Amino acid sequence: MIRVREVAVIDDDGESMGTIPTEEALSMALDRNMDLVEVSPNSNPPVCRIMDYGKHKYKASKKAHEAKKKQKIIHMKEVKFRPNTDQHDFDFKLRNVQRFLENGDKAKVVIFFKGREIVHREFGMRVLERVAVATEETAVIEQQAKQEGRTLVMILAPKNTKTKKGGVLKAQPVAKPAETPVAAPAVAPVAKPAEAPVAAPAVAPVAKPAEASVETPAEAPAEIPAKEPGTE
Numbered sequence: 619m620i621r622v623r624e625v626a627v628i629d630d631d632g633e634s635m636g637t638i639p640t641e642e643a644l645s646m647a648l649d650r651n652m653d654l655v656e657v658s659p660n661s662n663p664p665v666c667r668i669m670d671y672g673k674h675k676y677k678a679s680k681k682a683h684e685a686k687k688k689q690k691i692i693h694m695k696e697v698k699f700r701p702n703t704d705q706h707d708f709d710f711k712l713r714n715v716q717r718f719l720e721n722g723d724k725a726k727v728v729i730f731f732k733g734r735e736i737v738h739r740e741f742g743m744r745v746l747e748r749v750a751v752a753t754e755e756t757a758v759i760e761q762q763a764k765q766e767g768r769t770l771v772m773i774l775a776p777k778n779t780k781t782k783k784g785g786v787l788k789a790q791p792v793a794k795p796a797e798t799p800v801a802a803p804a805v806a807p808v809a810k811p812a813e814a815p816v817a818a819p820a821v822a823p824v825a826k827p828a829e830a831s832v833e834t835p836a837e838a839p840a841e842i843p844a845k846e847p848g849t850e
Contacts, residue, residue, distance in 0.1 A: 620644075620656055625666040628657075637663055694773075696726040699749075701741035708745070712752055719757045719776050729770040742770045750774075 620640055627635040627643045630652060647654040647668045655674070658665035695718040697711050715725045727749050729742035746763050753774060761773035 620654065620664070620666065622664055625654075625656075625664050626661065627654075628665065628667045630668050630670075643668075693723045694726055695723050696728060698728045698730055699742075699745050701729055701731060701735055701738070701745060703745065708748070712749060715749060715774065716753060716756065719753060719774060722776055724760065724776070725753075725757070725774045727772045727774060731768045731770075736768055739765070739770065746770065746772050 622640060624637050624639050625643055626637050627646070629635055629646075630650065643666060644654050650668060652668050653671040654666050655669055655671055656664055657667050695714075697715050697718075699708070699711060703711070715727065718725045727746060729745055731739075731742065735741070743763060750759060750772070756777060757774040758777055759772065760775040761771070763770050763772045765771075
């Protein structure tokens with residue numbers, strides 16, 4: 619299957635034999651009861667190696683199997699809470715979250731809202747904060763709280779979990795949702811009615827009654843004493 623005229627050959631001991639005709643390289647491999655394997659077809663000339671190809675395939679498959687056994691498959695476990703979950707249910711579900719994290723799996727914490735509960739997202743954020751604080755020794759926040767429809771979702775990962783790029787996840791604080799400032803309603807000033815001036819009531823002068831003149835009575839004439847008889 620090697621159709622080029624000459625190739626660069628490496629023997630079974632790993633030593634370079636230089637560039638030789640392809641037919642000569644095939645004869646050398648057959649003399650050693652081995653195969654001529656093209657390992658770098660894009661080189662000029664292509665690089666071939668003399669080896670036992672069957673033994674090479676066996677070693678490669680065994681190495682891949684060992685690597686697969688050591689590989690840890692991380693699953694995503696979902697735990698649902700409600701914004702008004704009571705303490706007993708909260709403790710029960712929190713234990714499940716901690717168990718998943720200890721087993722090396724990720725935990726997807728979901729807050730589900732019903733009806734008009736979605737208006738008060740802060741209650742759901744408080745539940746997520748409680749979960750994050752309770753698991754801060756064993757977990758880090760891989761995804762901050764994010765609203766998805768009628769749910770709030772936060773993803774926790776075990777500590778020292780490696781990312782796809784080879785880094786390690788670091789703990790992040792729970793982000794609180796920005797509160798929309800509520801504008802105070804504009805209050806139109808109430809115009810006070812103009813006060814009508816109150817006219818002082820006209821006071822009619824009270825006429826004093828005319829004083830009646832008191833007539834002084836005429837002095838009664840002095841009584842003349844009656845004469846005693848026998849006197850003049």
